[in-house]
Amino acid sequence: MSRAKASTPVAAFPLCQDVHTDAHRQFLQALMSRGAVDRVRAATLHRQCCELHRVHYAADKLDEFIGVINRQLQPLSMEIRKGKEEESGHTCYALVNMAETAVTRMASDYTETELELFKKTMHQIVLSENGFVSSTKMLNVADQLKPKKMRKGDAEQVLRRLVQEKWLSEKEGEFTLHARCILELEQYILSHYPDMVSKCHICHTLVIQKQVCPDCGIATHAHCLARYVQAQTEPCCPHCKQFWPQRVPELSQPATLPSTSTSR
Known part of the structure; x- marks a missing residue:
């Protein structure tokens, strides 16, 4: 202060080198200056920071790398959270202050x-x-x-x-x-608009840009529904199984991630 669960912290899995380094510090500074980044940009920053500071780099360990940062941020009541852009469903990351609302x-x-x-x-x-x-x-x-x-x-x-x-x-x-706003303000919005907002029936996170079933009234993100119905001959509601009359968008493909090669 726009979809894994949108307001959950990035998991902190063990790294081969589970140490907070200058690469982690520079990644955090870059994220703070941008507010939020998509997964492709986050992966690029991960590689650049590791290469610049000569830290072990593995392209498939982005979440573990962020987990190391989150353990350092915990005493400050802050964390990097992973969410989904509402329209595309692409993954994004944002730095969230948990001690006070963004407002x-x-x-x-x-x-x-x-x-x-x-x-x-x-x-x-x-x-x-x-x-x-x-x-x-x-x-x-x-x-x-x-x-x-x-x-x-x-x-x-x-x-x-x-x-x-x-x-x-x-x-x-x-x-x-924006996805960053939803990550920071999900609880604020849910508490201030308890009768006006809902959570996606599929991913169980706050849904703003929603599609609603005309039969049972459940709401979903369009990209969540697109994944749910992609194997169906006719789209149906994930709750009541009735025909879904609204247009279901095609799944949006994210940009290509950096190579999975490793370096030191």
Whole structure:
């Protein structure tokens, strides 16, 4: 402050060299500067940091490498969490502060009015049927903010900054919650909107961009449903087994990961 479970910490499995090194420190610094990265970028950073600091590198040990960092972060009530991008289903990683909510922490970076604009945007996204809200609607809301109104030009700049810092994602003039935001704010959203949000019936994590069964009412991520129905001749609901009338998107293929070769 957009799908393994979206809010679970990366597992800390034993490494051949289970020691926190400068490679781990540089990886953490790079993640902090970016807010969140997809798996391909995380894998590239893993390789670059290990090669730069001459640390044992194995391409298939990214989660174990991050696990070493998480053990160092535990006393600070922080951890790197792995989640899924809501639209594509691709894996991403974000640094999460567990001691306070992201909304509380944002107060040091945003003015009271700017933070109110973010809360209003999140509110509209959560209440929407498809998990998006138009930029036009949010610019109109800026005139009603408290403790003071915000000019539309200023609101545009704040929304742009929220996208750059990966609290929001923007697509064709509409905003949704970024994967980083969902990882940080899942419990906040569930507690503040208990009757308005739900968890995916398939992966059991918070779902914002959802598809809903018209028969039994369960909600799923589109990419979770796509994996569920890929072997079916006709798509059906994973709960009531009735025909699924909504369009199920094709599975999105992630970019190629770095080679699995090892180096020292």
